[in-house]
Amino acid sequence: MTASPFFGIAGAVEVPGAIDAGVPSHYGNPNIEQRRLAGGAAVVDLSNRGVLSVTGPDRLTWLNSITSAELRFVQPGESSETLFLDPQGHIEYAAGVLDDGETTWLLVDPQAVEPLVAWLNRMKFMLRVEIADRTPEFARIGFLADEVPATIPVASGSGIPLVWRDPWASVVAGGHQYANGQHPGADWNWKEALVARTALGDVASTHPAAGTLAAEALRVAAWRPRFATEVDEKTIPHELDWLRSAVHLAKGCYRGQETVAKVHNLGHPPRRLVMLHLDGSDSVLPTHGAPVRAERAGEQVDVGRITTAAIHHELGPIALAVIKRSVKPDAVLSVDEDGQLIAAAQQVIVPADAGAVADVPRLPRLGAVRRP
Template sequence: MTSSPFFSVDGAVQLPDAVDAGVPSHYGSPNIEQRHLVAGSAIVDLSNRGVLSVAGPDRLTWLNSITSAELRFVQPGESSETLFLDPHGHVEHAAGLLDDGDTAWLFVEQASVEPLAAWLNRMKFMLRVEITDRTPEFARIGFLAETVPADLPVASAQNIPLVWSDPWRTVGAGGHQYAAGEHPGASWNWHEALVPRDALATLSATRQPAGSLAAEALRVAAWRPRFATEVDEKTIPHELDWLRSAVHLSKGCYRGQETVAKVHNLGHPPRRLVMLHLDGSDSVLPATGAPVQGERAGEQVDVGRITTAVIHHELGPIALAVIKRSVKADAVLTVNEDGQLIAAAQQVIVPADAGAVADVPRLPRLGAVRRP
């Protein structure tokens, strides 16, 4: 993929080891860029991310049968989100989905394009579907707004603008939220538009840009999980509160569904997502994967890992982290960044008692005597 034209904007910088390699991390002022995004006056270059299309009359029923969301009744122009799970319920890929009445457009991480397309082609059998990598044709542009900017050169198909609206704002039909109280995701009015790649140069010269760091900071503050950062080989949707927007709990059978139902109804996820408020006095931001530690028997032991750490324009240094379910909500935590300990105050997203929602009566023990 060729270099993004947004690198020609004054101040454009890509940080080393950035999760969004290939697009600018910032343009000199990440905090100001966040404010521009919140105000709806800036756009984010996401041209490094992938786009797949699934065309054909069987597309929605087929995708419904192999993923976690209920997709059979998605209407043209409607946005959704779904997860591709392995047989044990672990998240293998995540996709935003937009259907235009003829084709389902999948918004995926670039690293997912090739393996997911290959897997989908193996799974289509005799069904009338066609999978195509559309990343060379279309770039993704992100923004926060109530409406799509009128001057954005959005691609369309079947007279449907190809704009995916993130469903994270609300609990979807058939979904479930573990987080208690008022949810910051309610104000996460995030959209991603597909634009022709040859329009990027004009966009970079005419629109106010914000870097990927600005988008990531606002995403973390909204407690919004992302496949490229919060997911590892052991992740199940419950740990990230992803039942909220990407899982339908009463749809038919699909790969990984048994684990999803069992953990939600009878068990507890082994790990849980938290947001950490980090001590910024030393101006050190932990890297992805940095150990989160807690005290046990007078010693510091690893209880989880940082998935995304950012500096938010209002909250300061914050991070999403996945920690063990057994860690108490009031536990004192620290982050070990290459030997430097950073104090971290825990804000619970997924509580320790998440799951086990089924009202299953306890059976009497064999041989127990029932007293009158």
């Protein structure tokens, strides 16, 4: 694909080695861009990310049978999210889901496009479904706003505007939230519009733009997990509180369902997602994968890793990290960035007792005598 026309905007910069390669990371001032984006006054170029289509009369029941969400009853124009798990419950892919009545659109991170298309084609069997990579035709534009800007030339399918509304703002039917108290995701009104690639230049020339650094900082502050950053080969949904928006706990069988049910009802996820407030005095921001360490018996011990770090326009340096469940909430943590230790204060997202202990009452044993 050709270079994004958003690089034609003055000040456009792509940070070397960025997770979102191929689109501008910022336009000179990420903090100002964040404020504009948070206020609904800017859009983000996500044209590097994937767009897949699934057509055919069996598409929703088929996707429902192989993924974690309840998709059988998705109505035209409704948005959802789902996870593709391996038989042990590890996350293999994640996708935003939008159906227009004839086509189900899957929004995925760029590195998932080719392997997911190949995997879906292997899983078709004799069902009436067809899978296609539509990324060369359609680009994604992200924004935070109650309404879709009228000037964005949103593509349509069967007369339905192709706008995906992130379900993270609330716990979906059949889902479960491990995080306690008021959730910052309640204010997360993220949307993504599909536009024809031929119209991408018009969007770039007519809308104030924010870079992906601005979008990522706001995502971190909303505790919102992302496949490209928070997931590794061992990740299960419970560790990221992803039962909140992408898992239906009462639907029928699917790959990985046994692990999802066992961990939620009988066990605990081995790791847990936290947000870290980082010491910014040295102006060093940790990179993806940087070790998180805790002090034990006078030594620094590795207890997890940074998944996404960002500078928020109000909170300052923050990060999402996945750490061991056994790490105490008041543990003194630090992040090792090339030998430099950055002090980090932990804000719990997934509690250590997430799973069997959470919201599952203990039943008295048969024949047991209750003492007064």
